[in-house]
Amino acid sequence: MRHEILILILGMTLVTFLPRFFPMAFLTRWTLPERVKKGLEYFPISILSAIVFPILFFNGEGRMEIQSHYLLSAIPVFLFAWKVKSLWGSVILGMAIYWGLGFVF
Amino acid sequence: MDNHQFKAGAKAALPIVLGYLPVGMAFGVLARNAGLTTWEAGSMSLLIYAGASQFIAVEMISKGMVWFPIVLTTFFINLRHLLMSSTLSLYFNGNRIQTLGLLSAQLTDESFAVAMSNTSKIENRPGYLFGLQITSHIAWITGSVGGALFGGLIDHKSYGIPFALPALFICLLLLQIRKVHHFYIMVVAGIFSLFFKWALPGNWYIILTAFLASGVGIYISSKLKVEGIG
Numbered sequence: 144m145r146h147e148i149l150i151l152i153l154g155m156t157l158v159t160f161l162p163r164f165f166p167m168a169f170l171t172r173w174t175l176p177e178r179v180k181k182g183l184e185y186f187p188i189s190i191l192s193a194i195v196f197p198i199l200f201f202n203g204e205g206r207m208e209i210q211s212h213y214l215l216s217a218i219p220v221f222l223f224a225w226k227v228k229s230l231w232g233s234v235i236l237g238m239a240i241y242w243g244l245g246f247v248f
Numbered sequence: 249m250d251n252h253q254f255k256a257g258a259k260a261a262l263p264i265v266l267g268y269l270p271v272g273m274a275f276g277v278l279a280r281n282a283g284l285t286t287w288e289a290g291s292m293s294l295l296i297y298a299g300a301s302q303f304i305a306v307e308m309i310s311k312g313m314v315w316f317p318i319v320l321t322t323f324f325i326n327l328r329h330l331l332m333s334s335t336l337s338l339y340f341n342g343n344r345i346q347t348l349g350l351l352s353a354q355l356t357d358e359s360f361a362v363a364m365s366n367t368s369k370i371e372n373r374p375g376y377l378f379g380l381q382i383t384s385h386i387a388w389i390t391g392s393v394g395g396a397l398f399g400g401l402i403d404h405k406s407y408g409i410p411f412a413l414p415a416l417f418i419c420l421l422l423l424q425i426r427k428v429h430h431f432y433i434m435v436v437a438g439i440f441s442l443f444f445k446w447a448l449p450g451n452w453y454i455i456l457t458a459f460l461a462s463g464v465g466i467y468i469s470s471k472l473k474v475e476g477i478g
Contacts, residue, residue, distance in 0.1 A: 144285075144287065144288055144291070145288075147314070147315060148284065148288050150315050151305070151309075151315040151318055151319065152288070152291055152292055152295055152296065153295075154315055154316075154318075154319035154322075155292070155295075155296045155298075155301065155302075155305060155318070155319055155322045156295040156296050158319055158320075158322050158323035158326065159296050159297075159298045159301065159322060159323075159326045159329075160352075160353055162323075162326055162327050162328075162329045162330040162333065163326075163329045163332075163333050163352040163353060163355045164333070164348070164349060164352040164353070165330070165333070166330055166333035166334035166336075166337050167333045167336060167337050167340065167348045167351065167352040167355075168345060168348050168349070168352070169337075170334055170337035170338075171337045171340050171341050171342060171343060171348060172342075174341075175338070178466070180338065181466055181469070182462045182463070182465075182466055183334060183335045183338060183462075184462075184465075185433055185461065185462040185465035185466070186331050186332070186334075186335045186458055186462055187335065187360075187361065187364040187424050188421070188424045188425070188430055188433050188434055188437065188461070188465070189433065189437040189457055189458045189459075189460075189461035189462050189465070190328070190331060190332065190357075190454060190457075190458050191361055191417060191420055191421040191424060192421060192433075192434045192437035192438045192441060192457070192461065193437055193438075193440070193441035193453060193454045193457035193458065193461075194357060194417050194454065195414065195417050195418055195421050195438075196437075196438040196441050196442055197441055197442060197445045197453065198414050198417075200442055201445060201446075205445070207442075207445075207446050212411075213411065213414060216408075216411050216414075216415070217414065217415075217418055220415050220418045220419065221418055221422065224418055224419035224421075224422040224423075225422050225425075228419070228422070228423060229419070230263035230362070230365075230416065230419050230420070231262070231263050231266075233263075233415050233416065233418060233419035234263050234266055234267065234412055234415045234416050234419070236415070237408065237411045237412070237414065237415025237418070238407065238408030238409065238411055238412055238415065239408060240408070240411075241408040241410065241411035242406070242407055242408035242411075243408075245406070245408075
């Protein structure tokens with residue numbers, strides 16, 4: 144492997160590992176106050192919302208622009224996931240609708 | 249490590265596998281196009297294992313950038329895992345440091361979200377989380393190496409592949425919504441994330457949204473308690 148790429152990969156590995164590791168390593172040694180625990184309870188919803196919504200309204204270059212194929216595929220997946228709560232079903236349904244939309248426009 | 253838990257975790261990873269294989273392939277193709285070897289692309293997926301930053305690294309390599317700015321960018325992109333790791337820490341109190349190191353090295357947005365969809369399954373069950381994560385990781389490596397080797401064979405923009413991970417995230421988000429106030433937190437977080445993504449560079453919008461929307465969540469739930477409907 145080329146020297147420069149090796150440094151790059153090891154550097155990326157290190158800076159990715161540390162934020163993944165530190166909270167797990169240290170917070171599991173302490174008892175967290177109730178208020179902090181309460182706050183952590185809402186992190187998953189908040190993080191997932193922050194991942195999902197921008198996908199629908201921003202293009203690949205990070206500019207705001209309604210992503211009509213994504214949005215039109217997302218609405219039925221929202222409803223399906225809400226009613227059926229199936230990960231597999233949601234992924235397959237979403238892919239099928241998105242693929243189908245490609246033929247429509 | 250408990251074999252039964254491991255298998256259950258591996259099974260829970262299958263929807264992630266469906267998303268990681270094609271996206272990994274896309275990464276392999278782009279890495280080859282940027283001048284990396286199959287071996288280098290595979291090593292990135294094995295060691296770094298962080299999708300967004302791997303794509304951005306490849307993009308920066310193809311523009312001729314050197315390692316330092318790429319590593320710095322990677323650091324900021326993956327800083328969001330601090331929040332996920334903090335949340336997971338609640339369920340692994342007192343586990344050995346080696347176990348925690350292994351589990352945290354394979355933490356991704358997707359495996360975190362699947363783990364959070366039923367926390368009773370992960371509480372003090374490192375075997376379950378490990379099964380979930382190693383299965384996802386193997387899919388990511390397999391996809392990357394496959395894409396680097398046989399890149400041209402499948403059009404990774406077809407068959408609805410670009411929507412596989414968004415659909416996964418949408419379902420995982422809805423699995424988190426168990427009470428009325430969770431729905432409000434989703435709406436608030438959605439608005440915050442759109443605003444911050446529009447206003448700020450990079451992916452600070454995820455970190456800021458996580459803190460602010462969680463704060464709003466604490467506020468709403470305390471209000472509901474006062475009124476006796478929480």
